[in-house]
Amino acid sequence: MELNDLTYRIIGCVYKVHSGLGPGLLESAYEVCLEHELLKAGLKVERQKPLPVQYDQIKMDAGYRIDLLINDQVIVEIKSVEAIAPIHRAQVMTYLKLSGLKVGLLLNFNAQDMKKGITRIIM
Numbered sequence: 001m002e003l004n005d006l007t008y009r010i011i012g013c014v015y016k017v018h019s020g021l022g023p024g025l026l027e028s029a030y031e032v033c034l035e036h037e038l039l040k041a042g043l044k045v046e047r048q049k050p051l052p053v054q055y056d057q058i059k060m061d062a063g064y065r066i067d068l069l070i071n072d073q074v075i076v077e078i079k080s081v082e083a084i085a086p087i088h089r090a091q092v093m094t095y096l097k098l099s100g101l102k103v104g105l106l107l108n109f110n111a112q113d114m115k116k117g118i119t120r121i122i123m
Contacts, residue, residue, distance in 0.1 A: 003073060003103050006043075010070055011118060013037035014107055018114040027080045030109045031067055034078070044071045051098050066095055075104040084108050084119060096123040 001009075017033045031047065038045045046069040052059040068076035077092050084106060092104040104121040111117030 001071065006071055006074055007103060007105065007120065009041055009043065010038065010074060010076065010105060013041055014118065015114055018109055023110045023112060025080060027078045030080060031078050035068060038070060051095060053098060073101065075099065075101055077104060077106050079108045080110045081108060082110065089119065089121060092121045093123065
């Protein structure tokens with residue numbers, strides 16, 4: 001599946017979850033509900049996937065976890081905050097760099113209009 005088609009399907013699931021739950025819940029609630037919708041859509045989902053840091057030619061567990069990895073291609077980082085900050089974008093960019101993937105979706109479920117809560121990040 002092409003990345004554009006995949007992100008389109010993911011975003012469709014994001015809208016379903018946001019319209020069903022609305023803003024104001026914890027990130028963990030959106031994470032499990034979005035995982036459920038993505039699985040219903042027939043996508044491969046890994047939740048809280050460890051992301052090691054390579055240092056001195058050794059992979060080390062530094063506590064990084066990808067909220068959702070979809071079809072081994074797209075990183076989804078979930079937030080429920082007043083506003084997305086530069087550090088949130090930097091977090092997704094770091095995950096993309098460490099994983100070698102090209103596309104990440106930064107989602108702020110606390111947005112009244114979910115369209116404004118979606119940031120696509122491409123490396």
